[in-house]
Amino acid sequence: MKTLLFLAMCAFILVRICVQASRRPSTRLYSIDAIVPAYNEAPCLERSLASLLENPYVARVICVNDGSTDNTAQVLDALQARWPGRLVAVHQANTGKGGALMHGLQHATAEQVFLTDADTHIDPRSHGLGYLLAEIERGADAVGGVPSSSLQGAGFLPHVRASLKLPMIVIKRSFQQWLGGAPFIVSGSCGLFRTSVLRKVGFSDRTRVEDLDMSWSLVAQGYRVRQSIRCVVYPQECNTLVEEWRRWRRWIVGYAVCMRLHRRLLLTRFGFFSILPMMLLALAGIMLSLQVWFGAARLHGPGGLALSVMPLFWTGIVMLLAVISAIHHRRAWLVPAAAFSMLYVLLAYAIWLFHGLAGLFTGREPVRDKPTRYPHVVE
Numbered sequence: 001m002k003t004l005l006f007l008a009m010c011a012f013i014l015v016r017i018c019v020q021a022s023r024r025p026s027t028r029l030y031s032i033d034a035i036v037p038a039y040n041e042a043p044c045l046e047r048s049l050a051s052l053l054e055n056p057y058v059a060r061v062i063c064v065n066d067g068s069t070d071n072t073a074q075v076l077d078a079l080q081a082r083w084p085g086r087l088v089a090v091h092q093a094n095t096g097k098g099g100a101l102m103h104g105l106q107h108a109t110a111e112q113v114f115l116t117d118a119d120t121h122i123d124p125r126s127h128g129l130g131y132l133l134a135e136i137e138r139g140a141d142a143v144g145g146v147p148s149s150s151l152q153g154a155g156f157l158p159h160v161r162a163s164l165k166l167p168m169i170v171i172k173r174s175f176q177q178w179l180g181g182a183p184f185i186v187s188g189s190c191g192l193f194r195t196s197v198l199r200k201v202g203f204s205d206r207t208r209v210e211d212l213d214m215s216w217s218l219v220a221q222g223y224r225v226r227q228s229i230r231c232v233v234y235p236q237e238c239n240t241l242v243e244e245w246r247r248w249r250r251w252i253v254g255y256a257v258c259m260r261l262h263r264r265l266l267l268t269r270f271g272f273f274s275i276l277p278m279m280l281l282a283l284a285g286i287m288l289s290l291q292v293w294f295g296a297a298r299l300h301g302p303g304g305l306a307l308s309v310m311p312l313f314w315t316g317i318v319m320l321l322a323v324i325s326a327i328h329h330r331r332a333w334l335v336p337a338a339a340f341s342m343l344y345v346l347l348a349y350a351i352w353l354f355h356g357l358a359g360l361f362t363g364r365e366p367v368r369d370k371p372t373r374y375p376h377v378v379e
Helices: 002-021 042-053 072-082 097-105 128-137 156-180 195-201 210-220 241-261 269-309 312-329 334-340 342-362
Strands: 032-038 058-066 087-092 112-115 142-147 191-194 225-233
Touching: 032 042, 032 097, 042 058, 042 072, 058 072, 058 097, 072 087, 087 097, 097 195, 097 210, 112 128, 112 195, 128 142, 128 191, 128 225, 142 156, 142 210, 156 225, 156 241, 156 269, 156 312, 156 334, 156 342, 191 195, 195 210, 210 225, 210 241, 241 269, 241 342, 269 342, 312 334
Parallel strands: 032 058, 032 112, 058 087, 142 225
Antiparallel strands: 112 191, 142 191
């Protein structure tokens, strides 16, 4: 049953890709202001901002230095001197990402604003922003793109993550859009908004996942939130297991806390099909996996346990999906790397058990972590 459901999802996504492939990007060039919050982002800031400034859809880039303690301010000022009139440098005391975004929004003059992160690269030669803008022109108030992975300079873990990240995000958010009426989230690394709508709803620093909180607020207030799979951006990934644990802990606990904050949404169409399934599938997966693992270990020993943790059939399925990522990134070894993707499933299960459920009942979140940045080398 699980296999049939998965194959049906893949068939649906194939149809959706064909439909979106027939759509054309907007022709309204230089009609978007980009806002980039930056806290200690000096190693990667120049390349990320340059990719936006070279994009034909971007009129201006507004970068908010959120009280950085490294040389982000100096890098930003030097870039502003190179791009006068196109790059707006804003310096402020540290307020958090939500406050930095709202400060940057005060400087926006375009009807649409693109929000992204300082570690994220978007290919200026692509029409990704044009596809987001086309959704706005069709009536959307907010549109999310697809955050993939920047792999230049990355280690083993980012490649394992990248092996399935792109196809799985496309599958999940396409289904959420279809069944729930809106995607689970407009990612903070890739989202286009009507400026007027964003000013009305705004960002908050009441959670560590301000993009998720704001996305659900948009849905709760009746705004149209859409997903485009034609805009792909490339944020940096964590290179160590400790940093990956901290980031996933922030995401999962933040998700649990947002369910407390937006509990009225849980019994809506969006709640049933976009919010709740991720938690329910994780909890069901934990219980089923523990049962299978204990049974396999008892009957077949360590070898049976290893096969139950990484079933050969599903390993083959994920490696097949990884072909999509391998073609997209032009890295053939993403296919065998996908065999280790069970690591991320186990990571999510452990975080739900040790932190996620506690966050759901207490509303408490860990301190926001700051992953190590490395120089951005364009793929």
